[in-house]
Amino acid sequence: MVFRLQFFRLDLMHILFLSDNFPPEVNAPASRTFEHCREWIAAGHEVTVITCAPNFPQGRVFPGYRNRLWQKETMSGITVIRVWSYITANEGFARRIADYVSYMISAIAAAPFVRRADVVVGTSPQFFTAVAAYVVGLGKRVPFVFELRDLWPESIRAVGAMSKSRILDWLEQVELFLYRRAALVVSVTESFRSDLQRRGIDPSKVAVITNGIDASRFQPRPKDEALLDRHGLKGRFVAGYIGTHGMAHGLDTILDAAALLKREPGGERFRLLLLGDGAGKAALVERARLEGLDNVVFVDTVSKDEVVRYWSLLDVSIIHLKKTDLFRSVIPSKLFECMGMAIPVLHGVEGESAAIVEREKVGLAFEPENAAELCRLLVELEQDRMRLEALAANGPVAALRYDRKELALRMLRYLEKVVRREPLSDPV
Known part of the structure; x- marks a missing residue:
């Protein structure tokens, strides 16, 4: 009844x-x-x-x-x-x-x-x-x-x-x-x-x-040891971009930062992971090959369950869009996934989303398409583990609001x- x-x-x-x-x-x-x-x-x-x-x-x-x-x-x-x-x-x-x-x-x-x-x-x-x-x-x-x-x-x-x-x-x-x-x-x-x-x-x-975020899926977890071994990332400071490699994302900036890191003292400690596919990926892969950017690791799109394993590899996440007024109104959804997984964000998007990063204290904002600033922040966070851990700890608390x-x-x-x-x- x-x-x-x-x-x-x-x-x-x-x-x-x-x-x-x-x-x-x-x-x-x-x-x-x-x-x-x-x-x-x-x-x-x-x-x-x-x-x-x-x-x-x-x-x-x-x-x-x-x-x-x-x-x-x-x-x-x-x-x-x-x-x-x-x-x-x-x-x-x-x-x-x-x-x-x-x-x-x-x-x-x-x-x-x-x-x-x-x-x-x-x-x-x-x-x-x-x-x-x-x-x-x-x-x-x-x-x-x-x-x-x-x-x-x-x-x-x-x-x-x-x-x-x-x-x-x-x-x-x-x-x-x-x-x-x-x-x-x-x-x-x-x-x-x-x-x-x-x-x-x-x-x-x-x-x-x-x-x-789907709070049941995106939670803090230890680094996936099998993937660390597969991609040669053990003992490295891993910064990563996970998402579409399209025209809007300006991912050449990340490769520019990779080139700068190779010239930094101790730059061999860094690895930049780019996971995903899109219209710009082939050109990025070819550029990295021609310039000898062996500190960049490319991974093709993986399943929804697998992507969480890859998120776990990151010491810091890079979120980036081209420098244009329109993108000041955009809030990339991966920002919230980073929060949930306690991954600090280096945020290369101006406007409303940058305000969230600063308000919630889950990362640091940098000027879009400014590879030198991105490189500087990567080096600073790698050297300042207390600051890195504080940003990470704020993520899951902030994620509860989303x-x-x-x-x-x-x-x-x-x-x-x-x-x-x-x-x-x-x-x-």
Whole structure:
């Protein structure tokens, strides 16, 4: 009898979530979407995710999957529908647009086969997913929610992929249209909310739900001895970058620092670990080979379980983006993972995220693209172990304020208000 009453609870929702990234992919959008949806399932709601065959960032379908018109599976109670898309590596503007548009069309085509939904959520960083969510919401006559992870297409200009273009101007008009039509915009930073307000979007319908960590996964742990042996890192001071090697990340700065370290007295003690893939990786690997940067270790993308083992190798983490005003509004999700694992951060991103690093005392900020400053801070922390340990100890304490479970439940309360057509004042 109890289960029947639960079944007929009127406050339970069916949330339809559109995201072109989802596990087993391990990038930030995939992790955030999965971890939020998992918590919504635990709260008793039904969640369906329409995504594509896992392939990011290499542009190759993961083992065990095929790029079919329709595949269905269940992950942690989440119904996952994978649709066909044009698959390409994370490089080349035209090819990536073809990838995004093909997913948009396939997601729209698949949505009518998903039974009644109460709300449709579309997540960026590319907004063609949000376009699909808007169209699906119209078709199902339910509210559309735009989860804003990146100010796309402005980020295309910021990394120099395209500068002035009528296409980008038109895309920005579509972007503004979507913000206006959304019942709710969920922004990952306060800076994004301020930008939307400046551009005429009603701030009362913009909620800020920052990135965070899965506290059950990212915890302090000893260095993985097997990996230390495999990569020749025993007895070294290991600084690392873990994530996408793309145009936005400016990872030549890390190689510049590696070159400077080789000229430092005692520089042989340092190793720089770069784990991940992306459009810029091949050039970085070739540059390191040509310049004899044997203090740089490259590792290809690993599974979500394996990446935690690699995080454990780091004495300090390097987070870096190119020096541009747009990235002042970005908060890299790996910052919170470093906090949870008690890894001090050298933070080469200006703006809102640097303020978090300084406020929480979990690392040191340096000027983006300033290799000399990065090199200096690496040497200082290697020599000042008490300072290093203090920064590390602050991480897990700060991470408690960014627990993904609590953030997911906060977003859920906003979704409930959207479905009930209630005012969107802060539900917390």
